[in-house]
Amino acid sequence: MTDLRPSGPFRLGDRVQLTGPKGRLHTITLRDGGELHTHHGVLKHEFIVGQPDGSVVVNSGGHEYLALRPLLRDFVMSMPRGAAIVYPKDAAQILAAADIFPGATVVEAGVGSGALSLWLLRAIGQAGKLLSFERRDEFADVAQANVETFLGERPDTWEVVVGDLAEQLPVAAGSGTVDRVVLDMLAPWECIDVVAEALTPGGVVLCYIATATQLSRVAEYIRATGLFTDPEATETMIRGWHVEGLAVRPDHRMVAHTGFLITARRLAPGAMPPDVRKRALKKPSYSDVDVEAWTPGAVGDREITDKNLRKRVRDAQKAADGARLAAGDRGDETVD
Ligand SMILES: C[S@@+](CC[C@H](N)C(=O)[O-])C[C@H]1O[C@@H](n2cnc3c(N)ncnc32)[C@H](O)[C@@H]1O
Numbered sequence: 125m126t127d128l129r130p131s132g133p134f135r136l137g138d139r140v141q142l143t144g145p146k147g148r149l150h151t152i153t154l155r156d157g158g159e160l161h162t163h164h165g166v167l168k169h170e171f172i173v174g175q176p177d178g179s180v181v182v183n184s185g186g187h188e189y190l191a192l193r194p195l196l197r198d199f200v201m202s203m204p205r206g207a208a209i210v211y212p213k214d215a216a217q218i219l220a221a222a223d224i225f226p227g228a229t230v231v232e233a234g235v236g237s238g239a240l241s242l243w244l245l246r247a248i249g250q251a252g253k254l255l256s257f258e259r260r261d262e263f264a265d266v267a268q269a270n271v272e273t274f275l276g277e278r279p280d281t282w283e284v285v286v287g288d289l290a291e292q293l294p295v296a297a298g299s300g301t302v303d304r305v306v307l308d309m310l311a312p313w314e315c316i317d318v319v320a321e322a323l324t325p326g327g328v329v330l331c332y333i334a335t336a337t338q339l340s341r342v343a344e345y346i347r348a349t350g351l352f353t354d355p356e357a358t359e360t361m362i363r364g365w366h367v368e369g370l371a372v373r374p375d376h377r378m379v380a381h382t383g384f385l386i387t388a389r390r391l392a393p394g395a396m397p398p399d400v401r402k403r404a405l406k407k408p409s410y411s412d413v414d415v416e417a418w419t420p421g422a423v424g425d426r427e428i429t430d431k432n433l434r435k436r437v438r439d440a441q442k443a444a445d446g447a448r449l450a451a452g453d454r455g456d457e458t459v460d
Contacts, residue, residue: 134172134179134191137276137447141198142167142181142189151194151202153273153446196246199274200239204439206266206428207236210308210332211382213362215243218306221358221387222330226251228303231322233257233289233315238267240308240332245271245279254282255296257289262433269440273447293318300324308332313345320351323390330387339384347403352388354399359384 134140134154142150145164152160158169165185172181172191180188194202197212210218218240224230226249235241235258244254258264264286272278285292289307293315302322307315312331319329329352331342339357346355360382364375391400428436 131177133174133176134193136169136173139194139199139274139447140172141192141194143192144189145187150189151198153443155446155449196242196274200242203237203239203270203273204266204436204443205237206260206263206433206436206440207234209237209239210243211379213360213379214332214382214385215240217358217360217385218330218332219243219247221385222304222306222328224248224304224306229253229255229297229301231255231257231289231293231297231302231305231319233293233307234259234309235264235267235284236308237263238270240306241267241271241282242274244306245275245282248281250281252281255285255302256282257285257287257292257296259286259288261286262437265437266433266440269437269444272444273440276447289315290318293322297322303327305329306332310338312338313342316342316345316349320349320390325390325392325395327390328387329390330385332383332385334383336384339386343386346386346388347400350396350400351391352400353391353397354403355386355388357384357386 136154136156138154140152140154142152142160144150144162150160150162152158152169154169154173160167160169160183162183164187165183167181167183167189172179175181175191177191177193179191181191182188200209200212200215218224224244224247226247228248230244230248230252232241232244232254233256235256241254241256248254256267258267264284268278268284271282283296285296289309299321301324303324304327305319305323307319307329308331309315312333316329323329329346333339333342343355343357346352361378361380363378366373366375391397
């Protein structure tokens, strides 16, 4: 069974974040005979293995490095990306707003780089099931390599389906069998009908979307089905603070915008609360022309080039191979 939360002294195969001179960060995977070479000297991996998490180790030049296992939020921010990731601030809020619980059956699309998959896998625990859909196989490759790199192996609670959610969800999940659905894609409205079919009554659909125009379109689509509670939309802003002596103030910089969250709950078959009926009958306030305007370019979705994407796949797979190899060296990558 996958060790979702490695702990104890550092072992071969562990990823370690080293903070060296001048706060410079290096992330390494501990290998038998491995060494970190910098212009400050050489740090042998064997000096880290067996030390407790949070230790200070010294390289051949006498320079000190703080060694910590990367938190999930550190890992997702530094892993290879095919597509834009869900940032930790949004992932945390998604887990709460979509009510992801241990043992849940969760559907996610698209997988992109696998950042949200890692948070979802952690939240559903060993008894849950995550079904992740991705229509581009290169992105699915990056995501799978990233998940394997972080967890040391592919968790048996995870299934990745390559294909369009609208076509594949009815094949992969029976009617009313899914507890939660999280959509992170350009056009979530194209998938709402199959999501409504797959969700259990009372189940939650959550869409993470980048622009206000997409937000409005998916909200109207969800309303018009008459199959969900009225959708609720939020955005999450986190402002860091500088806290040092008497200099206590907000940080000068922050991540201002990533995306919006919109959630709704599946009604029981045939249930139609009065407010839902009223809204479903209302004429939409957008036209076909508006619909045509919601193209990837119009909403600022930047496409990655094929060459660049192939490089990201290679980087992610190299990291996963390293993690697997080192876990093999260790010979005990599973726990009871
Ligand atoms: C922004 S990325 C997802 C990022 C991911 N949540 C993460 O945290 O790494 C959006 C992904 O959705 C995929 N996608 C878009 N529409 C889809 C659909 N209908 N079915 C499956 N995948 C889809 C795209 O190929 C892309 O990889």
